[in-house]
Amino acid sequence: MKLGAYTLGEELKSLGFNFYSGVPCSFLSDLINYAINESNFVMSANEGDAVATCAGAYLTGKKSVVLMQNSGLTNAISPLTSLNYTFKLPVLGFVSLRGEKGLCDEPQHELMGTITEKLLELMEIRWEYLSSDVSEMKEQLSRANDSINDKKNFFFIVKKATFNRVELIKRNKKENKNLLTIVKTKNDELPMRLDVLHTLNTLKDNNTILLATTGKSGRELFEIGDSKNNFYMVGSMGCISSIGLGLSLNTSKKVIAIDGDGALLMRMGSLAINGFYAPQNLLHILIDNNMHDSTGGQFTVSNNVDFVSIAKSCGYTNSIYVHDLKELEEQLKSWKKNSVLTFIYIKVKKGTKENLGRPNIKPFKIKDRLMEFIVED
Known part of the structure; x- marks a missing residue:
């Protein structure tokens, strides 16, 4: 059974999460497509900057969501531990589980697949594996929302093939000119x-x-x-x-x-x-x-x-x-x-x-x- 990324996104929206930033991962592509299609999404150059962009949005009262591959979680350690934690600027994260034990994956994900949980725990970030069951997912989001309201980060670890497909709506490329x-x-x-x-x-x-x-x-x-x-x-x-x-x-x-x-x-x-x-x-x-x-x-x-x-x-x-x-x-x-x-x-x-x-x-x-x-x- 797969979880509808649109269903998840709309539930997040009902809880006030309406700003996203992140870096693509194939495991999260459908949720990212939802965020681009249906919400406010900033495509970042790296995961640390994505976390900081979400922190900036939170300063205006926006509940923010950051999306990343677990290898990119290492790039985000600095802002998560010295910005979000220190200033109490909470972010809701979705991080993929590349390199999961028993999963045929690329060699560069092997180590991260074994330490993703430990890394979140070392950073004192509350986390859960995202369920593909809608009822359970809603309960999980409620707990995550409580954590954000308590000014503490919360992350979901997302396994391969969790989401149903969401097609990306094509848009004209935006180009800004120097004047x-x-x-x-x-x-x-x-x-x-x-x-x-x-x-x-x-x-x-x-x-x-x-x-x-x-x-x-x-x-x-x-x-x-x-x-x-x-x-x-x-x-x-x-x-x-x-x-x-x-x-x-x-x-x-x-x-x-x-x-x-x-x-x-x-x-x-x-x-x-x-x-x-x-x-x-x-x-x-x-x-x-x-x-x-x-x-x-x-x-x-x-x-x-x-x-x-x-x-x-x-x-x-x-x-x-x-x-x-x-x-x-x-x-x-x-x-x-x-x-x-x-x-x-x-x-x-x-x-x-x-x-x-x-x-x-x-x-x-x-x-x-x-x-x-x-x-x-």
Whole structure:
């Protein structure tokens, strides 16, 4: 007996799960097809970014579903353990069981087939095998929903041939064009990152959310001026713009994702996904100091990368190189007046202030107050 993916999807919808992100797996193809056909689905470049995109959607009050192969579960460990767990940003997951014992499968799935359960348990994620019996499935979803309401992740492990077939509805391919590119034309001013963050914070208003990437960006922003519309990410390195994507697709507020060179290099596939979905209210700013500042100043390879051209080729509507704080302020004001998906790049000096502190607010409290801010008029 097989389970209707449409039946499962509609039951999920009745429980309020109306946002999906993930990476395809043949075992989950019918559920993914349902999500694409009937719900809001973001195709991600990797499983970790999919989890972060769902976390961003949850910040707006959306119950989210992430879909992945069990090999991709390893890619999602960082955000699941340091973002979702730490900030209490629950996600409902469906992970396939490739490499199940006794199943003829590809050799690369052999190990994951034996450790998928253990991996979920090590991450303190509640899980069950998804039943193909409709009545039992509904009971399982009720338990999963209780877990999400309790702000805890819940995953279903899905075996081969669980679902009835769902045909994917063909749609015209979406293509987003770059309309404005500004490249480097003069020497950089090289301000401190602290000065860039101060500029961003000064121009922030009650309709703007600032998302700061892992490390000293968030710590500096907190010291400059803490507020309820700031989010200081810890862990989950490289996921800040994916959080921004999930957030901006589900709110009318303006979202500024503050990235670092080391972080963006870690998950550059996010640029293509952002460019494809192209939310107009998302500004992605890269502050590049050519180093991993939080871990002792080790170098990154950002000096060898043309990020502005890459963002342009990925479909960002505007991709802009700014040379100094004055240009940055001008571009921020322009974006606030006429917001489109925009990438801004600025080089900064190495280093930070002495005795830099850390946010003294629990991460889940930062999340709670941001969610309250988002629903405010």
